[in-house]
Amino acid sequence: MLKLFVTRPLPEKVLDALAERFEMTVRPSELPMEFDEMTASLSDYDVVLSTLRDLYSAKVFDAVDKPRCKLLANFGVGFNHIDVAAAKGAGVLVTNTPGAVTDATADIALTLMLMVTRRAGEGERLVRSGGWTGWHPTQMLGMHLTGKRLGILGMGRIGQAIARRCHYGFDMTVHYCSRTPKEAVMETSWHKSAAELAAAVDVLVLAVPGGAETRHLVDTEVLKALGPDGYLVNIARGDVVDEAALIAALEAGDIAGAGLDVYENEPAVPETLMARSDVVLLPHLGTAALEVREAMGMVAVENLIAFAEGRELVNPV
Structure with a gap:
């Protein structure tokens, strides 16, 4: 034995x-x-x-x-x-x-997309703090996810599972970047670079493998291309994102917000990210079922x- x-x-x-x-x-x-x-x-x-x-x-x-x-x-x-x-x-x-791990990780991507675009984390903190004064027409207005443009960086098993959920569940148009174009059951648009992809979408979801080839793949250029109305979601590996560049982009208003399940120096999370209301932070829950x-x-x-x-x-x- x-x-x-x-x-x-x-x-x-x-x-x-x-x-x-x-x-x-x-x-x-x-x-x-x-x-x-x-x-x-x-x-x-x-x-x-x-x-x-x-x-x-x-x-x-x-x-x-x-x-x-x-x-x-x-x-x-x-x-x-x-x-x-x-x-x-x-x-x-x-x-x-x-x-x-495919479906569970895709589910967490959708969780983060909804939480950050609809300000769910911020809203829960408001209720728990006792500061909520009741419903009114302009309270905590976020972005309506249905019909928006989804960008997926990495179109493997998990990326494709995210695409299916977003296209069929939220009527989103699917854009992606991978080494080569992929066949898909829904209509998709392939982009040759991460920056080109970011410029074309409302929400950019990262689903690439970790490693030297993808380290800091999302940098200042990509974040600026995503734009002040765009959201970043990372369910891949933390070091796919240049965390310093992400913090700078959030502080400058270059992007609208971020939903993160992973971190560059995990489990350390920068205080700057923890203090921001436009960032949703999860403790690496991708497969936690x-x-x-x-x-x-x-x-x-x-x-x-x-x-x-x-x-x-x-x-x-």
């Missing part, structure tokens, strides 16, 4: 499935792994189930001579916290959990069992 190290507590259903097939150790902390913990996991276990913010960098792999671990099964679709090239160079395979986290875990289980049985991995990266 292979020795498995699980880096964070997971839903009971997932742990029960793992316990049937592996000699399992579950790290009790909910915080990311430290450097020494990661090197020990590679040295002492056959397989590791890791997750977001467990930073398996090239330095971690370089510090372990001939790792015992042969598979990092990542709990999550994003794997930019793992240096995949360094892992493969050390003989460690990497898998992820695509598919299981029990059945979704269970589904993610079971995909990781499938990859681990496939490895243990010498079969082809289900979701190699």
